[in-house]
Amino acid sequence: MRAGPALALVAVALVVTGCADPAKAISAAGYRNAVSLGTRTELAQHGVLLRDRPACRSTGAEQARVGSGFTVECTASTADDAAVTVRGVVTAAGTPAQREDYVIRVDGRMFLRVDCLGVGCR
Numbered sequence: 001m002r003a004g005p006a007l008a009l010v011a012v013a014l015v016v017t018g019c020a021d022p023a024k025a026i027s028a029a030g031y032r033n034a035v036s037l038g039t040r041t042e043l044a045q046h047g048v049l050l051r052d053r054p055a056c057r058s059t060g061a062e063q064a065r066v067g068s069g070f071t072v073e074c075t076a077s078t079a080d081d082a083a084v085t086v087r088g089v090v091t092a093a094g095t096p097a098q099r100e101d102y103v104i105r106v107d108g109r110m111f112l113r114v115d116c117l118g119v120g121c122r
Contacts, residue, residue: 034118035088040076049078050079051081082106
């Protein structure tokens, strides 16, 4: 697993907090926040500036358990109004086999496909 420090920490918190729904919801929100910030950082490193932080939603993150998977989808606009979408898939969450795959599209075209977003990924 090659993940940025924030994403790795949030992913572990997400799957470890399986005892209470409020904790899971907070962890899922933390993960979406980390993906939003990571997306903005990643795009800026490639010279693409966003108008605002990406808005993200997740599917399955609130119910995630160790070894399960979930998705996250984000939308944003560039400074010149091109649409940006991000789709992330996490598999085997919280295990040594955890994998993350993010596809970022700008104006409908694939711009990046990465397994980690933001600072600490390289």
